[in-house]
Amino acid sequence: MTTSVKKTLTTLTLAALLAAPLAACSHDDSTTPETSPTTAATGTSTDATDNSTKNTPSTAGAVVFAAASLSEVFPLIASDVDYSFDGSSGLVDQLKGGAPADVFASADKANMDKAVEAGVIDGNPVMFATNYLVLVTPADNPASVTGFDSSLDGRRLVVCAAEVPCGAATNRLAEAQDVTLKPVSEESSVTDVLGKVTSGEADAGIVYVTDATRAGKDVTTINIAGAQDDPNTYWLAKVTGAPHPEAADAFIAAITGPGAATLSTFGFGPAK
Amino acid sequence: MNHFPRWAWAPFAVGIAFLAVPIAAMFARVPWSQLPALLASDRSRDALRLSLVTCFSTTVLVLVLGVPLALVIARSSLRWVRWLRTLVTVPMVLPPVVAGLALLVALGRRGLLGSHLHAWGIDIGFTTTAVVIAQTFVALPYLVVSLEGALRSAGARYEAVAANLGASPSRVFWHVTVPIAAPAIASGTALSFARALGEFGATLTFAGSLQGTTRTLPLEIYLLRESDSDLALALSVVLIAVAIIIVAISTKLSSRPTSRTPSIASDGGLNHV
Numbered sequence: 001m002t003t004s005v006k007k008t009l010t011t012l013t014l015a016a017l018l019a020a021p022l023a024a025c026s027h028d029d030s031t032t033p034e035t036s037p038t039t040a041a042t043g044t045s046t047d048a049t050d051n052s053t054k055n056t057p058s059t060a061g062a063v064v065f066a067a068a069s070l071s072e073v074f075p076l077i078a079s080d081v082d083y084s085f086d087g088s089s090g091l092v093d094q095l096k097g098g099a100p101a102d103v104f105a106s107a108d109k110a111n112m113d114k115a116v117e118a119g120v121i122d123g124n125p126v127m128f129a130t131n132y133l134v135l136v137t138p139a140d141n142p143a144s145v146t147g148f149d150s151s152l153d154g155r156r157l158v159v160c161a162a163e164v165p166c167g168a169a170t171n172r173l174a175e176a177q178d179v180t181l182k183p184v185s186e187e188s189s190v191t192d193v194l195g196k197v198t199s200g201e202a203d204a205g206i207v208y209v210t211d212a213t214r215a216g217k218d219v220t221t222i223n224i225a226g227a228q229d230d231p232n233t234y235w236l237a238k239v240t241g242a243p244h245p246e247a248a249d250a251f252i253a254a255i256t257g258p259g260a261a262t263l264s265t266f267g268f269g270p271a272k
Numbered sequence: 273m274n275h276f277p278r279w280a281w282a283p284f285a286v287g288i289a290f291l292a293v294p295i296a297a298m299f300a301r302v303p304w305s306q307l308p309a310l311l312a313s314d315r316s317r318d319a320l321r322l323s324l325v326t327c328f329s330t331t332v333l334v335l336v337l338g339v340p341l342a343l344v345i346a347r348s349s350l351r352w353v354r355w356l357r358t359l360v361t362v363p364m365v366l367p368p369v370v371a372g373l374a375l376l377v378a379l380g381r382r383g384l385l386g387s388h389l390h391a392w393g394i395d396i397g398f399t400t401t402a403v404v405i406a407q408t409f410v411a412l413p414y415l416v417v418s419l420e421g422a423l424r425s426a427g428a429r430y431e432a433v434a435a436n437l438g439a440s441p442s443r444v445f446w447h448v449t450v451p452i453a454a455p456a457i458a459s460g461t462a463l464s465f466a467r468a469l470g471e472f473g474a475t476l477t478f479a480g481s482l483q484g485t486t487r488t489l490p491l492e493i494y495l496l497r498e499s500d501s502d503l504a505l506a507l508s509v510v511l512i513a514v515a516i517i518i519v520a521i522s523t524k525l526s527s528r529p530t531s532r533t534p535s536i537a538s539d540g541g542l543n544h545v
Contacts, residue, residue, distance in 0.1 A: 156398065161481065163498040184398040185480030186487075188495050192476065200382040201397045244281045 001071075022135070037151070059254055062247035063100060065091045065105035065235070068191065069131075069210060073266045077259040078251055087189060088165070090110075095120040101239045102248035105255075107131075108165035112235040125237035128256050130269035131208045132231045133169055136197050136219040143203035148179055148224040155203040158196045161186035169205050169232050176226055210231065213267035231269060295512075302505045310506050318484040319492035320510060323469060326400060326488060330407040330468040331461060337408075338415035338464070339457060343449065344446075345416070346423035357420065363415045371410055372477025379405065400477035403486050407468035414467050415460035422456030423449070455526035462522030466515050489514075506539075 003020050004155040041169060044049040071085040084101070088111035095104060096118045104121065105128075106112040112125045116162070137145050143155045160167030180201065187193045190207050198218040212221040236255055242248045255263075260270060292448035310316055345357050363371055379386040379396050386396065396402045427449060434444045450457070472490040479486040481495070489511050 081447070087498070089501075093497070093501050158480065161495050161498075163495050183482070185482050187481055188476070188498065190493070199376055199380055201376065201380050258390065 013038055017188075040186065041222055059247050059251040062102045062246050063101045063244065064105065064251060065095065065099070065101040065239075066103075067091070068092065068189070069107050069208065070234075071264055073268070077262050080255050081233070081247075081251060082222045085221070089114070092118065092120075095239060099254045100243055101251075102242040102244045103125055104239055106235045106237075107232070109233050109235060110168075112218060112237065115237070119239050122238040122240045122242065124227050125235040126256060127233050127260070127271040128236045129234040129271060130231035131210050131234065131264050131267070132269065133166070133173055133206055133224060134209045134212050135204055135213050135222040135224055136207055136215065136235070137196070137204045137222070138197060138200045138202075139220055142200070143218050145204045145222070147156075147222055148177060148206075152179075152181065152204060156201070157181060157183045158185045158187060158193050158202040159183045159206040160193055160206070161188055162188055164188055164190075165232060166190045166257035169230070172230060173206075173224060173227055176230070177224070208267075210267040228269075231272070233271070234268070274305075276361060290523045298505055299509070301502065302509055303502045304506070306503060307506050310503060313509070315483055315492060316507060319489045319507075322400070322484065322487065322516075323402070323489040323511075324514070326407055327468045328467055329404045330411055331465045333404065333408045334412050334415050334464045334468075335457075336413050337460060339450075340421065340455075340462070341412075341416035342416045342423060342460075343445070346420045346510045347428070358412050360416050360420075362413075363410050366410075366418070366523040368410065368471065368473025369477050372474035375402075375406060375409060375478040376534055378506060380532050397478070398482065398486060400479075400485055402456065403488060406474040406478045407471045410471055410474055411468040414463040415457075417434055417457045418460035418463060419453060423453055427452040458522045458526040462519050465518050469511065471516075 009031070039206055047112070058080065059078045059196050061082070062078075063082045063084070064074065065084050065086070066074055067088045068085045070081070074081075074083060084094075084099075086094070088106045088108060091104060091106075092111050095101060095115055104112070104115055106115065106125075112121070115121050116125065135148050145151050145155060160169050162168055162171055170181070184202070185196065187196070192212055193202075193205040193213045194207050196202040197207075198215055206224075209221075211238065212219055236252055238245070238248045238252065256271075312459055341360070345353060345360070348354075366374070376397075377383050379389070379402075381387065381390045381395060381397060391397065396405065428449050430452060431444050434448045435441070439447070471488070472494065475481075475486065475488060476491060476494075481491050482485045487495070489507070493504045493507050493511065496507055
């Protein structure tokens, strides 16, 4: 995201180059994934797509800002929508900056609350899915990790940083289970945690069950007792001054209605 | 005195505004009153200290490797060496995250070289060394490219004269090449340092992020943004300040006429070499 300007020689350009990572991350409006039928995971999800497209008014043209963890499942539920996927907090920054979106889908309550506080949300957000933490190791589990316990001691454990939703949840879980974690790295996104585990750099990582589902055979998944009692919640809301309000309503209806079946095939739990 | 067309002032103004406006907007938004408390926090201090330590290590590494590398590319007549010039620029165009992935598959635990290192008990991932490696990978090309360009356009004649007068290649290097190239070395070093200071993606992907060990200033800023984007802006002021100091020093160094270069030029020869 910061690599566009490279041949720079003046002081000011340098300062700009250095400052680039700090500016609100640019988002890619053109990320509408081409969802071919081959990517439909199961029969259920295809049915869900059919249902949503039968709805009137249609979701066509809606601009949806959604958490990165929804980038694979959302296009299967509504494919005629312009998506912009990014970290939830980055999306809140963009909305605060006046980005023209119709719908905001947050991967946690805290960021949805921030958006509501900033006055960029129209109406009440609705919870549409849940997710919980699991322990993953590389497929062959080289460090013989057996669970969320002392078998992690002296292992290269990677977790999310406390500032991001998955890290906050990890800390709550460790406290509830009375486990002291000594991670070698606290990543700023759950994707980075997963990457460190699938590449074998880390012996174990704590990610969401949906990430473990996505990684498939690349990881061994170990459930953590108590994790499902304190799930992470996903929220959906219309953005204030949405340019396509009808499409926005239709999209929210599609996700909370027929979309639930598709979400469950990706490992998401039902809203509570 | 001004040997440029007057119309150049128009794009000049647009260009300056293009660069200055976002930075000015950022400074306007920074919560200055919170800056002292932020700077006093352990996390910010650790990040600043780690950034300075790794960037200076990187700069030393870049100089030691980069100056001879640029010299060989600029002076060698071997065709395959010229081809390497293209290779050297590759890390400049790689998205930083891809640079990190490349390092991971090379030096990671299961990487090309990393798997052998792992067998010998050496793991690079998640260490400060990994940060320096990531920074050097992305910063080295900046010194090499700017220095190589300068070396190609100047100096070969003086080197040849010095060699004719009986100076050994190493003596020519230290007493002719380095003084002539000093301004380019200074500006190239500053560019590399600045690039290392702002380095983010490769570090995150290859080295990880842990306070005091791998979480440099840009990583801390990125993480801070998750909870409070205004504080992230405040901390980035520190990053910009460090960068401006470095660039100012190097501009001073590279624009000051060194005592040796002109004397060589005005002598028209190298009698004192």
